[in-house]
Amino acid sequence: GAGVSQSPRYKVAKRGQDVALRCDPISGHVSLFWYQQALGQGPEFLTYFQNEAQLDKSGLPSDRFFAERPEGSVSTLKIQRTQQEDSAVYLCASSLEAAFSTDTQYFGPGTRLTVL
Amino acid sequence: RKEVEQDPGPFNVPEGATVAFNCTYSNSASQSFFWYRQDCRKEPKLLMSVYSSGNEDGRFTAQLNRASQYISLLIRDSKLSDSATYLCVVFDYKLSFGAGTTVTVRA
Numbered sequence: 001g002a003g004v005s006q007s008p009r010y011k012v013a014k015r016g017q018d019v020a021l022r023c024d025p026i027s028g029h030v031s032l033f034w035y036q037q038a039l040g041q042g043p044e045f046l047t048y049f050q051n052e053a054q055l056d057k058s059g060l061p062s063d064r065f066f067a068e069r070p071e072g073s074v075s076t077l078k079i080q081r082t083q084q085e086d087s088a089v090y091l092c093a094s095s096l097e098a099a100f101s102t103d104t105q106y107f108g109p110g111t112r113l114t115v116l
Numbered sequence: 117r118k119e120v121e122q123d124p125g126p127f128n129v130p131e132g133a134t135v136a137f138n139c140t141y142s143n144s145a146s147q148s149f150f151w152y153r154q155d156c157r158k159e160p161k162l163l164m165s166v167y168s169s170g171n172e173d174g175r176f177t178a179q180l181n182r183a184s185q186y187i188s189l190l191i192r193d194s195k196l197s198d199s200a201t202y203l204c205v206v207f208d209y210k211l212s213f214g215a216g217t218t219v220t221v222r223a
Contacts, residue, residue: 035211035213041215042120042203042213043160043211045210045212048209048210091159091160093211105162107159108159
């Protein structure tokens with residue numbers, strides 16, 4: 001079956017540009033997570049959705065980062081006025097149940113963002 | 117202090133060797149632990165859960181020491197295909213990852 005998909009796979013932006021990264025979770029999955037992975041580091045939590053509700057955005061590094069999941073399926077992570085330190089791989093993960101279960105999180109292939 | 121600390125390696129081992137590494141975590145209340153595997157430029161994939169009593173999955177053995185707050189992974193009879201970065205993960209509703217331990221198995 002189809003896994004988690006993300007688009008675009010690669011994005012190059014000039015400093016100051018806005019970008020939008022899309023995640024299509026596995027159909028029917030309740031939970032959706034965004035993670036940021038810098039080079040040589042493990043993924044770092046950004047935000048969590050349970051259906052359309054954003055229950056945790058404590059990991060978003062600044063108010064330039066905004067995420068939404070308006071219909072409880074597809075999610076978009078938007079970064080405004082990109083900076084070089086935003087360069088990273090942005091990973092989306094989904095799981096079938098609400099997050100307090102240890103249900104497996106399935107990761108998408110990521111979007112590699114490079115800010116020049 | 118990061119929530120999950122790992123020895124970054126790299127561990128370079130010949131085929132057939134045994135390699136072991138561990139990680140430490142800071143939150144003593146954490147309940148669930150995992151090892152994920154990440155190949156170069158790929159997404160992380162679940163390798164195995166880690167249970168208090170220790171558990172095996174084929175050539176992989178995971179151990180948890182709650183008193184010392186560390187988790188270990190041992191790979192027996194290493195294969196070339198085991199070359200990857202192994203991420204130690206603590207689950208507290210969201211996943212907290214270590215920076216990863218790089219393992220390279222050479223022929």
